[in-house]
Amino acid sequence: GQSLEQPSEVTAVEGAIVQINCTYQTSGFYGLSWYQQHDGGAPTFLSYNALDGLEETGRFSSFLSRSDSYGYLLLQELQMKDSASYFCAPRGSNYQLIWGAGTKLIIKP
Amino acid sequence: DAGVIQSPRHEVTEMGQEVTLRCKPISGHDYLFWYRQTMMRGLELLIYFNNNVPIDDSGMPEDRFSAKMPNASFSTLKIQPSEPRDSAVYFCASSMGQGVAPGQPQHFGDGTRLSIL
Numbered sequence: 702g703q704s705l706e707q708p709s710e711v712t713a714v715e716g717a718i719v720q721i722n723c724t725y726q727t728s729g730f731y732g733l734s735w736y737q738q739h740d741g742g743a744p745t746f747l748s749y750n751a752l753d754g755l756e757e758t759g760r761f762s763s764f765l766s767r768s769d770s771y772g773y774l775l776l777q778e779l780q781m782k783d784s785a786s787y788f789c790a791p792r793g794s795n796y797q798l799i800w801g802a803g804t805k806l807i808i809k810p
Numbered sequence: 811d812a813g814v815i816q817s818p819r820h821e822v823t824e825m826g827q828e829v830t831l832r833c834k835p836i837s838g839h840d841y842l843f844w845y846r847q848t849m850m851r852g853l854e855l856l857i858y859f860n861n862n863v864p865i866d867d868s869g870m871p872e873d874r875f876s877a878k879m880p881n882a883s884f885s886t887l888k889i890q891p892s893e894p895r896d897s898a899v900y901f902c903a904s905s906m907g908q909g910v911a912p913g914q915p916q917h918f919g920d921g922t923r924l925s926i927l
Contacts, residue, residue: 732913743901744853746915788853795866798916800845800853 703727705801707789712807713779721774721787721804729794733765733772736788738803744788747774776806784808812836814919816902822925828890831922833902834883843916844877844887845901853901859885892926899923 704726713719723733732751736744750756750765750772762775776783786805790798815834823829835842843858857867862879870877874893879885889896903916 734913734915743918743920744903744916745918749913749915751913797843797855797858797866800855802852 703793703799705789705791705799707787707801707804709802710805710807712809715779715781715808715810717779718775718777719779719806721776721789721806723772723774723789725770725772725789725791725799727791727793727799730767730770731792731794731796733763734790734792734798735761735763735774736790737785738788739785742785747787779808781808781810814902814904814917816900816919816922818922819920820923820925822927823892824927825893826891827926828888829892829896829924829926831887831900831902831924833885833887833919835885835902835904836917837883839904839906839917840882841905841916842879842885843901843903843905844885845903845918846898847901847921848898856887894926897924897926 706724734749735747737747738744748756748763750763753767755762755764760777765772786803788803790800793799817832840861844856845853847853856869857877859879875889877887899921901918901921903918905914905916907914
């Protein structure tokens with residue numbers, strides 16, 4: 702079977718650092734993607750990890766441990782515009798993304 | 811470059827009516843996905859196409875839903891007859907080379923906000 706776990710909601714302060722964790726179970730695994738979705742908007746691609754380790758893109762970094770079926774998204778120097786829902790989406794055996802409920806990130810000034 | 815284009819952006823119609831949602835993928839993308847998003851069920855994959863051919867429609871909720879992709883630049887999702895529980899945001903997304911390059915991102919359209927009264 703397949704499963705996906707992320708916290709439903711995370712709260713952080715502007716300027717701080719926040720980590721959103723993701724654990725998954727899939728039949729076949731071809732990498733972990735992260736997407737951001739603002740309220741009323743469409744999901745937009747943030748990052749993709751195919752191999753273990755850290756991928757950095759500006760203020761955002763994504764980490765993957767294939768042996769632990771675990772990944773996280775790290776957001777640094779939080780800005781109010783980072784308030785959104787964040788989805789980790791593992792790619793399963795049919796190469797398609799598996800979507801969960803996402804994590805709502807609330808940023809306070 | 812133009813992104814994925816969906817129409818209409820909003821649709822309000824009465825139960826029992828036929829609803830047709832439209833999508834134009836990004837030129838050159840060979841995969842097209844239809845998703846539905848609700849608060850209760852999150853983002854659900856309904857169906858996806860590769861090179862205009864439906865590959866997996868196991869997410870289509872029932873026979874009232876149908877999707878077509880007559881050519882590489884156009885797809886439709888049709889609901890007939892529509893019911894209030896079909897109210898949701900429907901997204902179309904496209905990507906390229908999934909089999910060759912699994913990391914290719916999916917590019918989403920702005921969605922169609924559908925309300926069935």
